[in-house]
Amino acid sequence: MIFTALAFFAYNYILFFFLTWFPSYLQKGLGIGLEEVSLISVIPWTFGFVAIAIGGIISDKITDSREWKDPLTPKRLVLGICLLISGGAVIVAANTTNFILIIAMITVSVFALYFTGGIYWGVVNDIVDSSNVGSIGGAMHAVGNCAGILGPAITGFIVQATDSFIPAFILAGTIGVLGALGALINVKKLNISESEIALNKK
Numbered sequence: 011m012i013f014t015a016l017a018f019f020a021y022n023y024i025l026f027f028f029l030t031w032f033p034s035y036l037q038k039g040l041g042i043g044l045e046e047v048s049l050i051s052v053i054p055w056t057f058g059f060v061a062i063a064i065g066g067i068i069s070d071k072i073t074d075s076r077e078w079k080d081p082l083t084p085k086r087l088v089l090g091i092c093l094l095i096s097g098g099a100v101i102v103a104a105n106t107t108n109f110i111l112i113i114a115m116i117t118v119s120v121f122a123l124y125f126t127g128g129i130y131w132g133v134v135n136d137i138v139d140s141s142n143v144g145s146i147g148g149a150m151h152a153v154g155n156c157a158g159i160l161g162p163a164i165t166g167f168i169v170q171a172t173d174s175f176i177p178a179f180i181l182a183g184t185i186g187v188l189g190a191l192g193a194l195i196n197v198k199k200l201n202i203s204e205s206e207i208a209l210n211k212k
Contacts, residue, residue, distance in 0.1 A: 011146055012196075013192040013197050016153070016188075018153065019154045019156065019185075020093060020188065021093060021154065021157075022158055022161070023157035023161045023182060025157075026162055027162070027165055027178070032051060033051055035175050040109065053117055054120040054121075057120060058121060058123070061125040061127075062124040065124065069085060069088050069129055073085060073132075087194070088129055089129045089133065092126045093122070093126055094187060094190035094194075096122040096123040097183045097188075097190060098186075101184070131147060137197075164178075
Protein backbone atom coordinates (compact mmCIF):
# COMPACT_ATOMS: atom_id res chain seq x y z
CA MET A 11 0.00 0.00 0.00
CA ILE A 12 2.95 2.33 0.60
CA PHE A 13 4.06 1.93 -3.00
CA THR A 14 0.49 2.39 -4.25
CA ALA A 15 0.37 5.65 -2.29
CA LEU A 16 3.74 6.70 -3.73
CA ALA A 17 2.51 5.88 -7.23
CA PHE A 18 -0.55 8.05 -6.57
CA PHE A 19 1.80 10.79 -5.34
CA ALA A 20 3.67 10.54 -8.66
CA TYR A 21 0.35 10.64 -10.54
CA ASN A 22 -0.71 13.81 -8.74
CA TYR A 23 2.71 15.42 -9.05
CA ILE A 24 2.59 15.21 -12.84
CA LEU A 25 -1.10 16.14 -12.90
CA PHE A 26 -0.74 19.29 -10.79
CA PHE A 27 2.49 20.16 -12.58
CA PHE A 28 0.52 20.44 -15.80
CA LEU A 29 -2.64 21.91 -14.24
CA THR A 30 -0.76 24.79 -12.63
CA TRP A 31 2.22 25.43 -14.92
CA PHE A 32 1.32 24.29 -18.45
CA PRO A 33 -0.14 27.66 -19.60
CA SER A 34 2.84 29.55 -18.13
CA TYR A 35 5.21 27.09 -19.79
CA LEU A 36 3.58 27.67 -23.17
CA GLN A 37 3.85 31.45 -22.77
CA LYS A 38 7.20 31.88 -21.03
CA GLY A 39 8.97 28.68 -22.01
CA LEU A 40 7.88 28.40 -25.62
CA GLY A 41 6.92 31.99 -26.35
CA ILE A 42 3.35 31.16 -27.41
CA GLY A 43 0.81 33.99 -27.56
CA LEU A 44 -2.20 34.07 -25.24
CA GLU A 45 -4.73 33.13 -27.95
CA GLU A 46 -2.64 30.16 -29.08
CA VAL A 47 -2.16 29.11 -25.45
CA SER A 48 -5.92 28.83 -24.94
CA LEU A 49 -6.22 26.61 -28.02
CA ILE A 50 -3.15 24.44 -27.43
CA SER A 51 -4.04 23.88 -23.78
CA VAL A 52 -7.21 22.09 -24.87
CA ILE A 53 -5.33 19.31 -26.68
CA PRO A 54 -3.81 17.33 -23.75
CA TRP A 55 -6.93 17.60 -21.59
CA THR A 56 -9.21 16.44 -24.41
CA PHE A 57 -7.13 13.28 -24.70
CA GLY A 58 -7.08 13.04 -20.91
CA PHE A 59 -10.89 13.18 -20.88
CA VAL A 60 -11.00 10.26 -23.31
CA ALA A 61 -8.40 8.30 -21.33
CA ILE A 62 -10.14 8.59 -17.97
CA ALA A 63 -13.41 7.54 -19.60
CA ILE A 64 -12.03 4.43 -21.29
CA GLY A 65 -9.26 3.58 -18.83
CA GLY A 66 -11.57 2.00 -16.29
CA ILE A 67 -13.51 0.08 -18.94
CA ILE A 68 -10.38 -1.36 -20.56
CA SER A 69 -8.84 -2.13 -17.16
CA ASP A 70 -11.97 -4.06 -16.19
CA LYS A 71 -11.85 -6.05 -19.42
CA ILE A 72 -8.18 -6.85 -18.89
CA THR A 73 -8.85 -7.82 -15.26
CA ASP A 74 -11.74 -10.08 -16.25
CA SER A 75 -9.54 -12.00 -18.69
CA ARG A 76 -9.00 -15.62 -17.74
CA GLU A 77 -5.26 -15.30 -18.33
CA TRP A 78 -4.72 -13.76 -14.87
CA LYS A 79 -4.55 -15.75 -11.65
CA ASP A 80 -5.61 -12.75 -9.58
CA PRO A 81 -7.23 -9.35 -10.34
CA LEU A 82 -4.34 -7.36 -8.84
CA THR A 83 -1.70 -8.29 -11.43
CA PRO A 84 -3.38 -6.65 -14.46
CA LYS A 85 -4.19 -3.53 -12.43
CA ARG A 86 -0.57 -3.29 -11.28
CA LEU A 87 0.68 -3.68 -14.84
CA VAL A 88 -1.70 -1.09 -16.30
CA LEU A 89 -0.91 1.36 -13.49
CA GLY A 90 2.84 0.85 -13.68
CA ILE A 91 3.21 0.81 -17.45
CA CYS A 92 0.97 3.84 -18.04
CA LEU A 93 2.64 5.84 -15.27
CA LEU A 94 6.02 4.87 -16.73
CA ILE A 95 4.91 6.10 -20.17
CA SER A 96 3.60 9.33 -18.63
CA GLY A 97 6.83 10.08 -16.77
CA GLY A 98 8.98 9.08 -19.73
CA ALA A 99 7.02 11.34 -22.07
CA VAL A 100 7.59 14.29 -19.73
CA ILE A 101 11.34 13.64 -19.79
CA VAL A 102 11.32 13.41 -23.60
CA ALA A 103 9.43 16.72 -23.77
CA ALA A 104 12.11 18.30 -21.59
CA ASN A 105 14.89 17.19 -23.91
CA THR A 106 13.61 18.45 -27.25
CA THR A 107 13.10 21.86 -28.82
CA ASN A 108 10.64 20.63 -31.45
CA PHE A 109 7.32 22.31 -30.66
CA ILE A 110 5.13 19.62 -32.20
CA LEU A 111 7.02 16.85 -30.39
CA ILE A 112 6.76 18.73 -27.08
CA ILE A 113 2.98 19.06 -27.37
CA ALA A 114 2.68 15.45 -28.57
CA MET A 115 4.70 14.15 -25.59
CA ILE A 116 2.69 16.24 -23.12
CA THR A 117 -0.50 14.88 -24.68
CA VAL A 118 0.83 11.31 -24.43
CA SER A 119 1.78 11.96 -20.80
CA VAL A 120 -1.65 13.28 -19.84
CA PHE A 121 -3.43 10.48 -21.72
CA ALA A 122 -1.35 7.74 -20.07
CA LEU A 123 -1.67 9.44 -16.69
CA TYR A 124 -5.45 9.73 -16.83
CA PHE A 125 -5.72 6.15 -18.06
CA THR A 126 -4.68 5.05 -14.55
CA GLY A 127 -7.09 7.40 -12.77
CA GLY A 128 -9.58 4.77 -11.62
CA ILE A 129 -7.11 1.98 -10.89
CA TYR A 130 -5.76 3.19 -7.54
CA TRP A 131 -9.00 2.45 -5.71
CA GLY A 132 -9.14 -0.91 -7.50
CA VAL A 133 -5.71 -1.79 -6.13
CA VAL A 134 -6.84 -0.83 -2.62
CA ASN A 135 -9.91 -3.04 -2.96
CA ASP A 136 -7.79 -6.00 -4.04
CA ILE A 137 -5.19 -5.70 -1.28
CA VAL A 138 -7.08 -4.50 1.79
CA ASP A 139 -9.89 -6.13 3.70
CA SER A 140 -13.25 -4.52 2.87
CA SER A 141 -13.56 -3.11 6.41
CA ASN A 142 -10.36 -1.06 5.90
CA VAL A 143 -10.84 0.22 2.35
CA GLY A 144 -12.03 3.66 3.48
CA SER A 145 -9.23 4.32 5.98
CA ILE A 146 -6.45 2.94 3.79
CA GLY A 147 -7.84 4.64 0.69
CA GLY A 148 -8.04 7.92 2.59
CA ALA A 149 -4.43 7.59 3.74
CA MET A 150 -3.36 6.84 0.16
CA HIS A 151 -5.13 9.97 -1.08
CA ALA A 152 -3.59 12.03 1.72
CA VAL A 153 -0.11 11.00 0.56
CA GLY A 154 -1.04 11.50 -3.07
CA ASN A 155 -2.55 14.92 -2.58
CA CYS A 156 0.59 16.18 -0.87
CA ALA A 157 1.89 16.34 -4.43
CA GLY A 158 -0.78 18.93 -5.16
CA ILE A 159 0.87 21.13 -2.54
CA LEU A 160 4.51 20.32 -3.19
CA GLY A 161 4.51 20.00 -6.99
CA PRO A 162 3.43 23.52 -7.96
CA ALA A 163 5.58 25.10 -5.24
CA ILE A 164 8.72 23.13 -6.12
CA THR A 165 8.19 23.89 -9.80
CA GLY A 166 7.94 27.60 -9.04
CA PHE A 167 11.19 27.56 -7.06
CA ILE A 168 12.97 25.62 -9.80
CA VAL A 169 11.79 27.95 -12.58
CA GLN A 170 12.72 31.01 -10.53
CA ALA A 171 16.16 29.64 -9.63
CA THR A 172 17.08 28.31 -13.09
CA ASP A 173 14.99 30.55 -15.34
CA SER A 174 14.06 27.37 -17.20
CA PHE A 175 11.26 24.82 -17.16
CA ILE A 176 13.53 21.98 -18.26
CA PRO A 177 14.72 20.92 -14.75
CA ALA A 178 11.12 21.04 -13.51
CA PHE A 179 10.03 18.80 -16.38
CA ILE A 180 12.85 16.36 -15.69
CA LEU A 181 11.96 16.23 -11.98
CA ALA A 182 8.26 15.61 -12.71
CA GLY A 183 9.10 12.89 -15.22
CA THR A 184 11.59 11.23 -12.87
CA ILE A 185 9.03 11.15 -10.05
CA GLY A 186 6.59 9.50 -12.45
CA VAL A 187 9.14 6.88 -13.53
CA LEU A 188 10.13 6.10 -9.93
CA GLY A 189 6.48 5.83 -8.88
CA ALA A 190 5.83 3.46 -11.78
CA LEU A 191 8.82 1.24 -11.00
CA GLY A 192 7.83 1.10 -7.35
CA ALA A 193 4.32 -0.02 -8.29
CA LEU A 194 5.51 -2.60 -10.83
CA ILE A 195 8.01 -4.16 -8.43
CA ASN A 196 6.37 -3.85 -5.02
CA VAL A 197 2.58 -3.80 -5.42
CA LYS A 198 1.75 -7.46 -4.86
CA LYS A 199 -1.07 -9.58 -3.56
CA LEU A 200 -0.68 -10.33 0.13
CA ASN A 201 -0.08 -13.99 0.94
CA ILE A 202 -1.76 -14.61 4.29
CA SER A 203 -1.74 -18.13 5.66
CA GLU A 204 -4.85 -19.71 7.17
CA SER A 205 -3.24 -19.60 10.61
CA GLU A 206 -2.68 -15.85 10.34
CA ILE A 207 -6.29 -15.33 9.25
CA ALA A 208 -7.52 -17.38 12.23
CA LEU A 209 -5.26 -15.40 14.57
CA ASN A 210 -6.55 -12.09 13.21
CA LYS A 211 -10.16 -13.20 13.73
CA LYS A 212 -9.41 -13.92 17.39
